[in-house]
Amino acid sequence: MRLRSNRRQKTDDRPEAPAATPGLAVELRGVRRRYGRGVGAVHALAGVDLALPRGTFTAVMGPSGSGKSTFLQCAAGLDRPSEGSVRLGGTEITGMSEDKLTELRRSRLGFVFQAFNLLPSLTVEQNVLLPMRLAGQRQDRRRAAAMLARVGLADKARRRPGELSGGQQQRVAVARALVTSPDVVFADEPTGALDTGTATEVLGLLRHAVDTLGATVVMVTHDPAAAAWADRVLFLADGTFAGGLERGSAEQIGARMTMLAGRTGAMAGAAA
Template structure:
């Protein structure tokens, strides 16, 4: 049992809360988290994160202030080293900021203990990764249900089947991930991210490993999750076309939000990125 818990802690420190062993002994049917609260789905207030010391100090986030409404789709872009990954890690509760507050559905999460934070990640946050991160020994349906199982909740097979139908994999529930294409595996990952009706779904370069047509299909599914299911999606991407599926694009540079583009089109996003890359770090937007 100790070895099983060690594997889970290692996986979550690596930023993959779904790559844990599928059974942790938690009782099934425990209480669900409260429904969505009024106000922002997620809010960051003065969030700062610094790595290293002395001359090697890196200010990854420099006072991020942001509030995202429920049912919104936000893309986050920026040059390499701009703070995108740190932003996602902190906002999703996978890393702790040095200063500031992060609120999820109105609940302040930065001061939570590790046990409560783990429970929150499993029940109130969904994740979609570039590398899919499905468990090869589990069936497609079991992978979709994994967040509920890890959270000790009743496994809602009817909802899992509904989500698999929505992502076009209704006939694949019994297959293993290794029997699916990359695009199909990412569809499973989206269904898995939505199974607990999370406050926010964080997508980290979700189309980075896919061809253009398959990437478009995956982005359409994320868009539909927002429009049809009321999901809140925050997506880190380097692709202007992917960003154009969002309601707005936030641009990071030097650990700060330096630009904000509503109703983005691919060319407008690309132009902003070119301008951003050419501007010295720290310059005003």
């Protein structure tokens, strides 16, 4: 996708970011992330360009060490790229102060992690309301109740996370991620700790959020069956995107991953 140039007077020495493209929830341009310096530097991301429209479900896959976690951290403002531009909901976040980034993450982003990350001392309802509380917003208990009803846990509001199954805890995490109607929900291996049946329930909730609430979901996963729920699957290899697949089946996605892993392994062997 080509971006129009929008020249503005720069106020610092950072390179000027490209203009935002309307209708995009996530936009990365020339994103690189290096760890270390000199010959020992590790290039976790080696020039990523990505544009994801609002209201879409995107899965990101890749072999171990391909840069999936670094991609998610840079895209979500949890880590700063060494070069390039990141926009979320049209807002340039690359040069934001840490305080501004924290505020943006609390108010405009949702997160679902493999380990659930619920606070054990809070009730289910309080966990769902936590993003509103941290963002300094009014804690809307009716909104929390509506989200819990959507994930099938309307009767669990007063329970503690430790009283719930793993699948129920992840459903609480999904409700928490959606309660502020965020620009983007970032999901990091959200089904990695769940059995197949429970994983299907959680993925169905994310799919439903996209289809009925207009949510935007970006999910990193190693599981082809999970990725098959997405509108589009993107494959990372050696810090860059190596193609994609629209509405692929688990078998098609698995075959593509096997091919990509074999190619990556062959390249690593040749470089050794």
